[in-house]
Amino acid sequence: MRGRACFLLLGMSILMFACGQKQEELPEFSNEDIQRLMAKVTEVMVHDVTNPPLAARFFAYINLSGYEVMVQHDATLSSMAGVLNEFPEITKPEVEGHSPSLAAILAMMETAQKIQPSGSMIQAYEQQFLDSCKQLGYAEEVITQSKNYAQEISKQVLAYVKSDHYREISNYPKYTPLEGKGYWYPTPPAYFAAVEPHFNTVRPLTMDSASQFKPAPPVAFSEDKNSPYFQMLMEVYEEGKSLPQEHRRIASFWDCNPFAMENNGHLMVGLKKISPGAHWMGITSIACEKAQKSFPESVKLHTVVAVGLMDAFISCWDEKYRSNRIRPETAIRKYIDPTWEPLLQTPPFPEYTSGHSTISGASAYILTYYFGDGFSYTDDVEVSYGIPARDFTSFMSAAKEAAVSRLYGGIHYRDANENGTAQGLKVGEWVIRTIEKEDIQSLAKAE
Structure with missing residues (x-):
């Protein structure tokens, strides 16, 4: 049981109140x-x-x-x-x-x-x-x-x-997927429409603009089997064909897909899952408890992480609908194996960069700044959703695992994960510099 909850009626407290506290x-x-x-x-x-x-x-x-x-x-x-x-x-x-x-x-x-x-x-x-x-x-x-x-x-x-x-987003025209090879298109089983294609128009909390931390361009799409893109595609395909048990556990642990659906006869049933941001807010609570942070300190830490999450998503979504890259599931079925399915369900938005990688990089940077580089903890955020706890030696190690989990799950290419993490680290550093007014040298330990 963590900390002291308002819902817990402690015997000693009750006795003190009875005595006229x-x-x-x-x-x-x-x-x-x-x-x-x-x-x-x-x-x-x-x-x-x-x-x-x-x-x-x-x-x-x-x-x-x-x-x-x-x-x-x-x-x-x-x-x-x-x-x-x-x-x-x-x-x-x-x-x-x-x-x-x-x-x-x-x-x-x-x-x-x-x-x-x-x-x-x-x-x-x-x-x-x-x-x-x-x-x-x-x-x-x-x-x-x-x-x-x-x-x-x-x-x-x-x-x-x-x-x-x-609120102004609702006034924009309905998003239509781009025509042409190499562009994102809705994926099975539900074929959801694109999610938040205009999120980059939302005011950032700390960034100068949504494109301030624009990542390196994605590896260019190509049908050439000797091209860098096709090699990345084959990596996802081969990983998915013989997925080691530990990789399967890692992918499931970091799934965090609120859009997951399951076919049940003639019905399609939604699976209850939290978002990537909710997972990192839970990690923040775990860290605050372990470090015995006071209530004011905990309020601040949750707030700074949440600020980082919002700006990281704005930054990531700005890139997603700029590069608009095709998902591995779509490309593998078209060019390699029409029966292939990823371990995780593909979320309904373009592939590059990986959202979970981006926000994990930002959150890990922020938490490392406040708690230190060697802060170990047990992540049991999703135990109530049937996901076993995992131990981590640092926030950065957790962020790296979250990133590679998207490759294991079959929903992202390697460059989307690695460049997404780098993008998130830059957002996290910016959030700290803005809020704490620290110079860049003092943040090198979190790199």
């Missing part, structure tokens, strides 16, 4: 409360089949809401005003008698309810959470004032959300 001595919240909330937010995303870039956008704004509450009560933290692109000065609410940490959690819940399609699912969770807080000794007035404070902060963050241009 003062309100100001009530227990503060911990990293586990953030972890539980992120898990609930992820549950809603799974329910809504939220696509990976959009999930990262949700995580960023939800965590920013809690962070800006803590900024106003912790002198060690600095507002993101003037740091993130166009982020405004957040006015401190004139609300007395609130709990800062409770207000931070409630601000995250408030924003989650407003921006997630099924945000109403958070309302029931919030009521359960507040009921447990009452049992822990929080007075009704403190809870009410904390919620009032949270709503005022969330309202200001939501105004920032509305200005990021995501």
Whole structure:
């Protein structure tokens, strides 16, 4: 059991409250409360089949809401005003008698309810959470004032959300796959339409533009069996034909495909899976718990990782719809073996660069900056989804495994994984330089 959850009614705490504990001595919240909330937010995303870039956008704004509450009560933290692109000065609410940490959690819940399609699912969770807080000794007035404070902060963050241009995407013409050899085309079994083809028009949080970290061009498509491209294609094909058990486990561990479908007779059933960003948010919680980070520190770390996730997805999606490269599954079936199937289902968007590789590189860089290069941990983020835990010696080793898992799974070529990781590392470094205002030399240890 990690940390101290608000839902756990500790016998000692109850005894202290029964003896007349003062309100100001009530227990503060911990990293586990953030972890539980992120898990609930992820549950809603799974329910809504939220696509990976959009999930990262949700995580960023939800965590920013809690962070800006803590900024106003912790002198060690600095507002993101003037740091993130166009982020405004957040006015401190004139609300007395609130709990800062409770207000931070409630601000995250408030924003989650407003921006997630099924945000109403958070309302029931919030009521359960507040009921447990009452049992822990929080007075009704403190809870009410904390919620009032949270709503005022969330309202200001939501105004920032509305200005990021995501809503304008719905006005763009429907995306049509490009004609010609070597271009992406929808893949089986569901043949989903392209996901978020205009995500590069969303305002980045730290980057100058979506194309700031444009990667090296992909290996050029070719039907020539002696070409570099065809050699990469054969690598995916041969790997998939005789997949070692350990490679199979690695591919499944990092799958994180919310679009996975399964044929069941005449029906097609969706498989419940989290997004790549949700996986790295879970890793962040694990690291905060192991390092015994305080509640304010944990709020900050989750926020910075979420900022990195959003910018990494914007950067990656900018390249995906520029290079628009064909997926291995499509090319192998056309040029090598019409019956071939990848271990993992191919996600519905162009191949280059690998999204999971990009966001893993960014997240690993950020976490390495804060926790160090040799930080080992056990990743049990998806145990509840039937995925066994794995041990890692560092965040960078995890990012490298996440990248190569896409080759093992048959959904990416090698250059998309390697160049995607490099792209993500640059995004992660930029996020740290922007938020921490560190010079580049101090970050060399994370390379």
